[in-house]
Amino acid sequence: MGTTAFGDFLRFYRSRVPLTQEELAERTGLSTRAISDMERGRTLSPQFRTVQLLVTGLDLRDDEAAEFTALARASRVVAVQQRPEAPFAVASSSLPPVLIELTGREGEKQLLDGFAADASASSRLQIAVVHGAPGSGKTALAVEAGHRLGARFADGCVFLDLRGTDPEPLTPDRAAHRLLRSFGVDERQIPADPDDRLSLYRSQLRDRTVLLVLDNAANEAQVRPLLASSPGTLVLLTSRRILTGLDARHRLALELLPLGRSVELLRAVTGPGRIDAEPEAALRVAELCGGMPLALLIAGNRLTSRPQWTISHLAGQLEDERRRLSVLRAGDLQVRAAFEISYHQLGPGAATLFRRLALVPGPGISSVLAAVLTPDAEEALEELADASLLGISEIPGRYTRHDLLHVFAAERLELDDDPAAVQEARTRLRHRLLDVATRAALFFDHDVPAERLGPVHDKESAARWLELELENWREALKAAAEAGEHEHVLVLAQAMHWYSDMHGVGELWREVFSAGADAAGELGNAKDAAEQLNYLSWALYALCGRPHEALAVHEKAAAIQIDDTITEAWTYYYGSAIRRRLGEAQKAVELGRRSVALFERAGYRIGENLALSLLGLMLHTAGDLTEAVEVQQRGVDQHREAGGDDELLSMILIRLATTLAAAGQVTAAQDLLDEAETLFRKHSNTAGTARVQHNRGLVLMDAGRFGEAREQLRAALGEARLSDHRVEIMARLAELADAAGDPAQARELRVRALAECDRYDTPAVRVTAAQLGAALRSR
Template identity: 85%
Template sequence: MSTSAFGDFLRFYRSRVPLTQEELAEHTGLSTRAISDMERGRTLSPQFRTVQLLVSGLGLRDEEAAEFTALARASRVVSVRERPDAPFVVASSSLPPVLIELTGREAEKDLLDGFAAEASSSSRLQIAVVHGAPGSGKTALAVDAGHRLGGRFADGCVFLDLRGTDSEPLTPEKAAHRLLRSFGSDDRQIPADPDDKLSLYRSRLRDRTVLLVLDNAANEAQVRPLLASSPGTLVLLTSRRILTGLDARHRLALALLPLDRSVELLRAVTGHERLDAEPEAAERVAELCGGTPLALLIAGNRLTSRPQWTISHLAEQLEDEGRRLSVLRAGDLQVRAAFEISYDQLSAGAATLFRRLALVPSPDTTAALAGVLVDDAEEALDELADASLLGISDTPGRYTRHDLLHVFAAERLELDEDPAAVREARTRLRHWLLGTATRAALFFDHDVPAERSGPVHNRESASRWLELELDNWRTAVKAGVEAGEHERVLALAQAMHWYSDMHGVGELWREIFAAGAHSARRLGNAKDAAQQLNYLSWALYALCGRPHEALSVHEEAAAVPVDDTVTEAWTCYYGSAIRRRVGEPGKAVWLSRRSVGLFEQAGYRIGENLALSLLGVMLHTTGDLAEAVEVQQRSVDRHREAGGDDELLSMLLIRLATTLAAAGQVIAAMDLLDEAESVFRKHSNTAGTARVQHNRGLVLMDAGRHGEAQEQLLAALGEVRLSDQRVEIMTRLAGLADAAGDAAQAREYRVRALAECDRYDTPAVRVTAAKLVAALG
C-alpha cells in the first residue's frame, strides 16, 4: 500500500461529494491546511479523531468507511518502545534520576545495548562516544543507559558530569578524585598529588567492572587520563565535540528526531489528551522545534505550565522566526543559552563562518560555498563540525545545519556583524551562486561552450552541483530579480534551456523562465523576452499541467516583434506541442511543418532535427503513421551523421520507437528503446530512463506481455516528470491489476490516477478522468 494512498482516497472522496478543501474544513472542524497536507502526503500519520471527523464529513458508510479508516491506520508510523519488566538496580547513587521517559531513541538504545554486551565479552577496554548538537539529548540517553544497563556490570554504574561546557571544566585529577569517592574511597585515602591520584584511580578501576558514564566532556585531553584499562568495563562518553583524537571502539552521532518521534516526545511531556485534541497544531510545534529534544521538552513544559493556552497559540508564537528562540525557554532551560555556550568557544574565523552560513538558504554547505563567505573555510568547517554546530552529510564533502541553529546564526549575524559587511557578503554569495549555476548549465547547452571553473569542470560535476545546490541558486534568482540584477538573471535563464529538458520539476522552470522573461523585458530586449516566453510556455504545458495558460504565454511570445528566424521557429515548435494538448491536432501539424521550414531556412540543424521529430509526433496523433515514421527516421539519421549529443539522440529515438510500435514494428521499437536507455543510464539520467521504461511498458502491454509491462511501468512511475504520463501509467497499471484479478490494487491505481487528473487539465485527461470515475462507480 502506497503511503500516498490515504491522501489520494481523501481527494477522491472529497471530489466525489463534491467539496472544496475549505468546505470540507467547515464540515469537519479541521483546518484547510491539515486537509491539504493529508492529500499531498505530507501528513502520513493522521490521528484517529481526525479520521473519524473526515468519515463523517465525507458521508462515508459501511465498507467505504472501514476501508478509509484502515488506510489511515496503514499509513500511520507507530513507535514501539521496549519497556523492561523492572529497572536495574545500580550500585552507585551518582546516577541522576530519569524525569521523563526517553522517547524516540529506540535505535540508539539498541546500539548501546550491543556495546554493553560486547564489553562483557571483550578483553580490552570498550569506549563509546555519544556526540551531537547542543540540546540533542546526549545526557538523557546516557542516564537512561545507566539505569537500564548498570545491572549488567558487576560493580554497577558510576556517573560523573565533567562540566565540559562550563567556563572551568573539571580537571582530570578532580574528576579522578570524585570517581574514587564513587568507588568507596575515603578522602583521607586519596593522595593530594595529581599523578598519584590518577594512579590510584586507574588501579581501583582495574579491580572493577563498571559502566562508567562520563558526561559532558570538554575535549580529549580532559578524558584521556580517565580511560584506564579494565576488561568488562564500558566507558560511555558524551560530548558536544566529536572527540576524534580518542581511540574509541564505538561512536554514536545523535541525530535530531524525525517528526513522528518529535510528536511522541511532546506527547510524553504534555500528555496524550491535550495533544489528541489538536493533532495538527502539535505536529506544527514539533516541526518548528526542529527535532531538537531540548526544544521539545521546553515546548511541552510551557504547555503544561499554561493550561489555558491552546497548542495552536504556541505554534503561532514559534512561527515567528525572530521570536522562536525567546519562546523556547522555560525557567533555567533555554535553547539559546545552550547554543551560546558552544558559539562562545569558537575561534574568530569559525564564529564568522557560523554566522554567515545564515545567509545560505539550504541547510547544506560545502567548502567551495563557505569559501565565498570567509577565508580559510575548510579549517572553519572542521571546527564547526567538531563542535557539533554543523553535521557531516551522507554526501561526501557536504555539511548540514539544523533549523534552530540557523535561527540562532541569523540572530548572531545581526548582533555581531556590521550591516555593510553583511550586505557585501550576501551580494558576493548571490553573484557566486548565479554565476556558478550559469556555468554549470552550459555544460548541457548544444550551442554555447562551457567554462571549466570552480566546483564545475565537466557535465557530471555540473549536474551534481545543480542538483545539490538547487535551493541555493533558485533563491539567488529570486533575490537577483529583487536586486535588479537582470543581466545575471537572464544569463542564467538562457543557460538553463537545454538542462531543463531532462532535469528539475515544473514549478522550478516556471519560476526560472518567468524571471528570465521579466528580466529580458526590463532590459528592453524583445528577442530574449520572446525566447524566455517560449521556454515558459513549455514548462507550463509539459510539466505544470497548465496547457491553456501555456497557450496564452505562447500567443504573447508570438506577438513579440522579433526579426529572428530561429526565435520564430522555436515559437512555432512550442506552439505545436501546446495545440496538440488542447485538442487541435490539425493546427499542431501546421505549426510543426512551419517550424521545420524556419529552422531549415536559418540553417540551425539541431532545431530542424527536433522539429522533424516533433512533426512525427503530430502526424502520429492524426494517424499519418507512414509519414510520421519517415520524418522521425530522417531526424535520427541526420543527428547521427552530425555526431550530435547522445542524450538528445535518445529523445529522438523514443519518439521514433513509439511510432514504430504503433505501426506494428515492435522489435525495431524495442531495439531503439534499449539504445536510448543505455545512454540515459550512462549519464545517470533518471528522468530519461523513466521515459524509456514508460514507453517500453506500453509496447509490452499492447503485445500481451503483461508481467514485463507491469515491471517497466512500476519502475517508471516514481521518476516520470509529466502529470499526463503519470495518469497514463497508473491507468494502465489498473488495467493490469484487473487482468490479474486484484480489484483492490486496481481501485487504488484508479483513485491515484484520478487525483493526478486534477493537476493536468487537457481534453484527453478529462476523457480519462471520466472513464476513471465510471470505473470507480
C-alpha cells in the same frame, strides 16, 4: 582487590603458551570475561568443569595439572571463608533520575546494548563516544543507558557530569576525586596531590567492572587521564565535540529525530489526547522543532503548562523565525542558551563563519561556498563540525546544518557582524552561486561551449553541483531579481534552457523562465524576451499541466516583433505542442510544419531534427501514422549523420518508437527503446530512463505481456516528470491490477491517479479523470 595464586598461575600458563585471553576463550569455550575475572581474582571459586577446560586448553600435564587443580580447590575454600556478608558494588545513586521515557531512540539503545556486550567479552577497556549537536539528547540517552545497563556490570554504574560546557569544566584530578568517592574510598584516603589522586583512581578502577558514564566532556585532554584500563568496563562518554583525538572503540553520532518520532516525543510529554485532537498542528510543531529533542521537550512543556492553548496556536508562534528561539523556552530550558554555550566557545574565525553561513539558504553547505564567506574556511568548518554546530555530510566536502541553528546563526549575524561586511558577503555569495550555476548549465548546452570553473569541470560534475546546490542557486536567482540585477538573471535563465529539458520540476522552471522573461523585458531585449517566454510556455504545458496559461504566454511571445528565424521557429515549435495538449491536433500539425521549415531555412540542424520528431508526434495524434514515421525517421537519420548529442537522440528515438508501435512494428519499437535506455543510462539520466520505461510498459501492455509491463511502469512511476505521464502510468497500473485479480491495489492506484489529475488542466487528463471516477464508482 588483589589476585589469587590460582589467578596468577592461570595468567602465567596462558602467557607461556602464549595465548591471549580471547584465544584461550576460543579454545576452552569459556567467555573472555570469565577468564579475565579469574586472573584478576574476581572469581574466587571456579567450578571443577571450568578448571578441567582450562587444563586442557593450556596443555597442562601431570604435576602441573594436579597443582593447578589443587590451587582451584584452595581458592574455593578461601572464597567460602572470606565471602563478605554483602557483595561489593559501586552505588549507582550518582545517576540522575529518568524524568521522561526516552522516546524515538530504539536504534541507538540497541547500539549501546551491543557496546555493553562487547565490553563484557573483551579484556581491553572499551570506550564509546556519544556526540551530537546541542539539544540532541545525549545526556538523556546516557542516563537511560546507565539505569538500564548498569546491572550488567559487576560493580554497577557510576555517573559524573564533567561540566564541559561550563566556563570552568572539571579538571581531571577533580573528576578523579569525585569518582573515588563514588567507589567508596574514604575522603581521608584520597591524596591531595593531583598526580597521586589520579594514580589511586586508576588502581581502584582497575579492580572494578563498571559502566562509567562521563557526561558532557569538554575535550580529549579532560577525559584521557580518566580512561584507565579495566577489562569488562565500558566508559560511555557524551560530548558536543566529536573527540576525534580519542582511540574510541565505538562512536555514536546522535542524529535528530525523524518527523514521526518527533511527534511521539511530543505525545510522551503532553499525553495522547492533546496530540490526537490536533494531529496536523502537532506535525507542524514537530517540523518547526526540526527533530531536536530539547526543542520538542520545551514545546511539550509549554503546552502542558498552558492547557488553554491549542497546538495550532503554538505552531503559529513558531512559524515566525525571528521569534522561534524565544518561544522555545520553558523555565531554565532554553534552546537559545544551549546554542550560545557552544557558540561562545568557538575561535574568532569559526564564529565568523558560523554567523555568515546564515546567508546560505539551503541546509547543505559546501567548503567551496564557505570559502566565499570567510578566509581559512576549511579550518573553521572543521572546528564547527567538531563542535557539532555543523553535521558532516556523506558527500565529501559538504556539511549539514540544523534549521534551528540556522535561525540562531541569523540572530548572531545581526548582533555581532558589521552590516556593511554582511551585505558585501551576501552579494559576493549570490554572484558566485549565479556564476557557477550558469557555467554548470552550459555543459548541457548544444550551442554554447562550457568553461571549467571551480567545482564544475565536466557534465557529470556540473549535474551534481546543480542538484546539490539547487536550493542555494534558486534563492540566489530570486534575490538577484529583487535586487534588479537583470543581466545576472537573464544570463542564468538563458543557460538553463537545455539543462531544464531533463532535470528539475515544473515549478522551478516556471520561476526561472518567468524571471528570465521579466529581466529581458527590463533590459529592452525583444529577442531574449520572446525566447524566455517560449521556455516559460514549455514549463507551463509540459511540466505544470497548465496548457491554457501556456497558450497565453505563447501568444505573448508570438506577438513580439523580432527579426530572428530560429527564435520564431522555436515559437511555432512550442505552440504546436501546446495545441496538441489542448486537443487541437490539426492546428498542432500546421504549427509543427512551420517550425520545421523555419529551422531548415536557418540551417539550425538540432532544431530541425527536434521539430521533425515533434511534427511526427503531432501527425501520430492526428492519425497519420505513415507520414509520422517518415518525418520522425528523417529526424533520427539526420541526427545520427551529424553525430548529435546522445540524450537528444534518445528523446527522438522514444517518439519514433511510440509511433512504430502504434503502426504495428513492435519489435522495431522495442529495439529503439532499448537503444534510448542504454544512452540515457550512460549519462545517468534517470528522468530519460523513466520515459523509456513508461513507453516500453505501454508497448508491452498492448502486446499482452502484462507482467513485464507492470515491472516497467512501476519503475517509471517514481521518476516520471511530465505533467500527464504520472496519471497515465497509474491508470494503466490500475488496469493491470484488475487483470491480476487485485482490486484493492487497483482502487488505491485509481485514487492516487485521480488526486494527481486535480493538479493538471488538459482535455486528456479530464477524460482520464472521468474514466477513473467511473471505474471507482462501479467497483
